[in-house]
Amino acid sequence: MKRATRESYGAALAELSKENDKLFVLDADLAEATKTITFKKACPERFIDCGIAEGNMIGVAAGLATCGATVFASSFAMFAAGRAFEQIRNSVCYPKLNVKIGATHAGISVGEDGATHQCLEDIALMRSIPNMVIVNPCDDIEAMQAVKAAAEYKGPVYLRFGRLAVEDLNNEDYEFTIGKGVLLRDGTDVTIIATGLPVGRSLKAAELLEKEGISARVVNIHTIKPIDREIIIESAKKTGLIVTVEEHNIIGGLGSAVSEVLSEEVPTKLCRVGINDTFGYSGPAEELLTRFGLDAEGIKTKIINALKTK
Amino acid sequence: MNEKELKFLTATADKIRLGIVKSTYAAKSGHPGGSLSITDVLAYLYFYKMNIDPNNASDENRDRFVLSKGHAAPGLYSTLANRGYFDISELEKLRKVDAMLQGHPDMKGTPGVDMSTGSLGQGVSAACGMAYFGKAFNKDYKVYTILGDGECEEGQVWEAAMFAGQKKLSNLRVIVDHNGMQIDGTLAEVNSPEPLDEKFAAFGFNVIKLDDAHDFNKIDAAFTAADEETNRPTAIIMESIKGKGVSFMENQVSWHGKAPNEEQCAIAVKEIEDRLAKEAE
Numbered sequence: 001m002k003r004a005t006r007e008s009y010g011a012a013l014a015e016l017s018k019e020n021d022k023l024f025v026l027d028a029d030l031a032e033a034t035k036t037i038t039f040k041k042a043c044p045e046r047f048i049d050c051g052i053a054e055g056n057m058i059g060v061a062a063g064l065a066t067c068g069a070t071v072f073a074s075s076f077a078m079f080a081a082g083r084a085f086e087q088i089r090n091s092v093c094y095p096k097l098n099v100k101i102g103a104t105h106a107g108i109s110v111g112e113d114g115a116t117h118q119c120l121e122d123i124a125l126m127r128s129i130p131n132m133v134i135v136n137p138c139d140d141i142e143a144m145q146a147v148k149a150a151a152e153y154k155g156p157v158y159l160r161f162g163r164l165a166v167e168d169l170n171n172e173d174y175e176f177t178i179g180k181g182v183l184l185r186d187g188t189d190v191t192i193i194a195t196g197l198p199v200g201r202s203l204k205a206a207e208l209l210e211k212e213g214i215s216a217r218v219v220n221i222h223t224i225k226p227i228d229r230e231i232i233i234e235s236a237k238k239t240g241l242i243v244t245v246e247e248h249n250i251i252g253g254l255g256s257a258v259s260e261v262l263s264e265e266v267p268t269k270l271c272r273v274g275i276n277d278t279f280g281y282s283g284p285a286e287e288l289l290t291r292f293g294l295d296a297e298g299i300k301t302k303i304i305n306a307l308k309t310k
Numbered sequence: 311m312n313e314k315e316l317k318f319l320t321a322t323a324d325k326i327r328l329g330i331v332k333s334t335y336a337a338k339s340g341h342p343g344g345s346l347s348i349t350d351v352l353a354y355l356y357f358y359k360m361n362i363d364p365n366n367a368s369d370e371n372r373d374r375f376v377l378s379k380g381h382a383a384p385g386l387y388s389t390l391a392n393r394g395y396f397d398i399s400e401l402e403k404l405r406k407v408d409a410m411l412q413g414h415p416d417m418k419g420t421p422g423v424d425m426s427t428g429s430l431g432q433g434v435s436a437a438c439g440m441a442y443f444g445k446a447f448n449k450d451y452k453v454y455t456i457l458g459d460g461e462c463e464e465g466q467v468w469e470a471a472m473f474a475g476q477k478k479l480s481n482l483r484v485i486v487d488h489n490g491m492q493i494d495g496t497l498a499e500v501n502s503p504e505p506l507d508e509k510f511a512a513f514g515f516n517v518i519k520l521d522d523a524h525d526f527n528k529i530d531a532a533f534t535a536a537d538e539e540t541n542r543p544t545a546i547i548m549e550s551i552k553g554k555g556v557s558f559m560e561n562q563v564s565w566h567g568k569a570p571n572e573e574q575c576a577i578a579v580k581e582i583e584d585r586l587a588k589e590a591e
């Protein structure tokens with residue numbers, strides 16, 4: 001199947017509505033776009049449209065959670081992690097309340113709306129808050145399970161979803177566990193560690209590399225916090241060179257999280273692929289991904305260059 | 311406003327509408343509904359009211375305009391292009407890679423854009439800063455900003471209103487585009503910020519109700535009345551029609567953030583061009 005992880009988000013919430021009558025879904029006038037509309041149709045009595053007021057929405061979510069509700073509060077990543085950062089920190093994470101932030105339209109693949117809507121900083125922001133768990137699923141199967149796992153987990157979770165449709169990489173028997181990285185492909189020359197939408201493109205890059213005689217291992221880190229240290233250490237020992245790929249600023253995101261593990265445990269050469277500390281701009285999503293070197297070719301080229309320094 | 315001026319503004323607004331329809335069609339995305347509801351006021355401000363000069367776009371004494379509801383960028387861009395800030399051909403490149411015209415207004419890339427906006431609630435605060443500076447340095451420019459009525463759900467709008475009222479920013483005009491709709495439905499269905507007039511009054515504003523945002527005589531009367539207020543900021547709450555001027559887009563929530571397809575674009579263009587031809591008679 002091919003669908004955007006925001007669609008999976010709405011679909012998983014609708015399924016969950018049947019199991020948990022204390023599940024609330026909040027949105028901030030973007031239900032059609034975040035796909036919480038799917039939940040709203042299934043369970044209108046537990047859907048609250050808070051209007052264009054993201055800070056208040058997070059506060060309301062916190063209040064509902066103090067009474068025993070499981071709450072998913074949704075908006076674009078920019079207005080959730082960005083606009084409501086401090087409410088998430090002080091009203092949700094500090095008291096460790098059972099609030100999940102469903103952040104859609106993350107990254108450059110937002111496309112035409114341009115820089116003001118392309119959130120490239122959310123992982124960095126959320127990663128720095130104690131008690132926060134961050135999950136960035138790469139396909140529909142993983143996203144559906146991640147939403148359900150977040151609902152079961154007691155405490156704050158930041159779920160990062162995309163606007164653009166992505167191909168399934170995982171099979172139906174895939175089992176998602178918070179905090180556990182997934183080895184998608186073994187290899188010996190380099191390890192690509194990716195999260196979210198670029199995971200699929202990283203796998204394609206590995207195939208391209210194989211044609212050039214380069215053996216690339218590919219690891220999917222869907223949970224950026226708490227990060228799976230074991231799989232990173234093991235990969236470093238096995239292949240040396242590590243390349244991280246993410247649809248986020250290279251500062252503060254997956255690349256930074258991996259570099260922290262590497263430098264503390266097994267100092268290893270690291271190359272970070274992502275947005276190089278600039279704002280995005282308008283354009284069709286696929287064109288932008290290519291421009292920013294997040295297509296399979298772009299990833300391949302960066303890896304070949306990095307291998308020269310190994 | 312005399313007959314000739316009225317005719318000129320009516321035709322200008324329709325030319326701006328053409329640009330909105332064609333640019334969003336070319337971009338295959340964008341926000342026609344909320345652009346069309348403010349078109350007449352944009353035409354009035356940029357072609358009649360404001361003290362501006364496209365050839366001297368950063369004159370420190372110019373009137374300022376902040377599109378707080380930044381998603382209505384196609385409306386602003388078409389206005390600026392028609393006013394001569396940049397070539398009209400830029401409109402066809404809207405939202406494309408390397409285009410000057412970004413999805414939301416970008417002040418560092420587009421001549422005539424006084425503030426970068428797109429995240430709702432923030433533009434009005436910047437407008438307050440511009441007005442405060444004008445007061446501090448005895449400038450006689452005015453600052454105009456257009457807010458969406460849905461945008462008024464943002465707490466920041468009321469922080470700005472509190473600031474403007476308390477600092478007596480009489481050079482500030484906060485225009486609320488009261489079309490009654492946002493994305494998820496009507497204001498009443500989502501999270502109504504009403505009553506807007508009483509709220510702005512309570513925050514220390516001179517409130518003017520403009521009962522038809524598509525009637526130039528009434529628009530002129532409202533903005534002229536605003537100029538008489540010397541002590542308080544003015545809020546102009548204007549009753550508008552989302553999608554105004556393209557019959558199938560009028561009063562439709564679904565035309566908030568959707569581009570016309572080829573057929574719809576052709577129908578809309580014909581409708582507007584027919585009107586322009588009639589107006590020219």
Ligand SMILES: Cc1ncc(C[n+]2csc(CCOP(=O)(O)OP(=O)(O)O)c2C)c(N)n1
Binds near residue numbers: 028083347461493
């Ligand atoms: C802070 C923020 N939250 C959400 C959005 C997404 N958004 C864009 S337009 C819009 C609805 C705006 O409604 P309104 O202000 O009434 O504008 P209009 O109907 O006149 O177009 C929303 C929610 C945004 N741009 N900024």
